[in-house]
Amino acid sequence: MEVSAKKIALFDAVIALIEDGVDINTLKVSDITNRAGIGKGTAYEYFRSKEEIIIQALFYDVGQRIEKIRRLLRQYTNTKDRIHAVFQWIETDARQKSSFTQLFRMANGSFEFSNSLKEEMARQEGYCKEINDILTAFVEAGVAEGVFRREISPVLQRTALLSQIMSFMIYFHQEDISEAVTVEEMKDFLYENIMRMLG
Amino acid sequence: MEVSAKKIALFDAVIALIEDGVDINTLKVSDITNRAGIGKGTAYEYFRSKEEIIIQALFYDVGQRIEKIRRLLRQYTNTKDRIHAVFQWIETDARQKSSFTQLFRMANGSFEFSNSLKEEMARQEGYCKEINDILTAFVEAGVAEGVFRREISPVLQRTALLSQIMSFMIYFHQEDISEAVTVEEMKDFLYENIMRMLG
Amino acid sequence: MEVSAKKIALFDAVIALIEDGVDINTLKVSDITNRAGIGKGTAYEYFRSKEEIIIQALFYDVGQRIEKIRRLLRQYTNTKDRIHAVFQWIETDARQKSSFTQLFRMANGSFEFSNSLKEEMARQEGYCKEINDILTAFVEAGVAEGVFRREISPVLQRTALLSQIMSFMIYFHQEDISEAVTVEEMKDFLYENIMRMLG
Amino acid sequence: MEVSAKKIALFDAVIALIEDGVDINTLKVSDITNRAGIGKGTAYEYFRSKEEIIIQALFYDVGQRIEKIRRLLRQYTNTKDRIHAVFQWIETDARQKSSFTQLFRMANGSFEFSNSLKEEMARQEGYCKEINDILTAFVEAGVAEGVFRREISPVLQRTALLSQIMSFMIYFHQEDISEAVTVEEMKDFLYENIMRMLG
DNA sequence: CATGAATGAGGGTTCATTCAT
């Protein structure tokens, strides 16, 4: 799974462009290669098509983010800290509108891409599964710790947990957080919700 | 806000195409007009660009759906019935992958469209706001009814409510609902969650 | 087999370009459409690819030439006149380097084109066959007339006849007809050859 | 006229590719260098462009073939044997569709190559001329031997000779030699034709 | 109004050529 420097440069360019708010569907190859500081033709030494570049860039990015959250979660020994770690991660990492969008889309499979590339996604050993794995581990630890009720089905537990995580994402994603709810208030509320649902 | 028959025909064509699973980004004008049974040039008598057609079609569709859920909610006098009515609506109306995707995207503003058309969206008096209004009315009724705690901030109440609605959408949206959780179990669990969080 | 005016315009453009000495392999779509006096995109309303345009243009041209020689031959009642008619036709019609080349290639199947289009050629009911038919009719008439020996195999008769026709083509095709042989001398020699071989 | 090993390797690669049926117009530099087993850049140490490589490769190949037929002809002391030697050479050497095609094209100058390289061809001291030389020597020997009539113009004699040689080439080149004419019958017929025309 | 034939700007992709190693 070694990835060449040029590939990384292209991935980073795609991510940077997306973070800049460029629509993923209007991305031009020249935009990407210019941003990556390489020639247009060079991209085709490493990828067979524009779509391949973009898809793989997204997977690369999501993979990195997942790895980060995994490492993060390993540092904490109790559920409360882990929940707040996730919130913290969202605040710092998933805050950007664009990358959040991508991750979110992955989470519910609503990627809009040429059908021919949906196969590619299938081949990629689904990050959805990875997210699910993380949630599963999260919930199991909570049960083992005794803070989550054992009798609730794991699926339901994951659903409940994810619902509050998504709520926090949407909170950050909203254009105008006009009505006065501070980040801390929101975090407390969502944490309490999780405990009410699963505790 | 009178809308001509030709416009409706084009809107319906766009919606039908999306429901058929056609990627919104690869929609061609000729696809739309063919489906609508009118000439390609005719579309430009009513709209200034392809994007205008699609955007307005989506708004038209979401508007209809929102109107439907509004009428539906008016039929019920208590919160419990209203919550189940929403679940029922998701089961019947928002089940299709595509239309759900559109609505969902609208709900969190993650439309991916050429920036030039984001203004158009802004001009459209945000359906997000309408969704928010519905949630607000929902929550207020719950408080008036005495089943939701008055001391929770309305923003938080809406957040909690939406989180469980989204969970139900995702439940239907998942490709493989492999693990055995029946629809009824899920609905009960989500309803209980709402009551635990807000009751 | 009705052919639209636009198609004809494109065919004529291709032929004209070839007659001008443009290499068939370096022909650009824009060259063709410019010459035809139509927009680049228009070509794709009538053909699916550049190769399709060129291939069909060549077949169209060869078809016309064959039709012409056919009509021509029908006007004459004896073999001698027919042979000279063919020479005459070569002098006026097949003189151009390029069109000769095309015809010639067809005659021996040495078209160099993307393999994917060889099928197209196959579908076209071989003009090679048509050329063969003309030769066959030619020879049969000669036999009936009593100027060609009946005992020679038709294949051999056609071979002999074609060899002298080709010789005349090559005579015109040569860059420098340095050594003094007049057209009339050549025609007489070739005619005599045919009679010596087949008479 | 010393030719380096690398050049030969490239020439051989081009020839091999052509014999494999690859279209000369779609030949890529990388195809050639890969086949030759050398680096892509190396080709440009010896040639200034792709076309130069291919053109020179073709000349190299034709030169070799001509040399071979020359040696072959020197072995025979009478015209009849020489004619059959040529037929034999066509059967063994010029049988392949591709190399035949190249040679044939050379013979009538119908090379399709970017005009810029036609000059290159001119500079190459025309192999057409060499072929012509061979034909001239052939005819002169026939006259000296007394089997060809002295009063026929050398140009005409060469024309007649070449016409039957070409006929034999076309005979082998035809896809389907469906109609029953054996190689021997054809050779006899063509030999007789030559004698009837020139004897 | 309605149409669809015509258009050409735009962008993905290829591949001959270069040049730093």
Add this chain to the structure above:
DNA sequence: CATGAATGAACCCTCATTCAT
């Protein structure tokens, strides 16, 4: 010398938009 990674000019094709009928 030899290499092959990098390059970008070139070109095919798509499709949103226009406009004559």
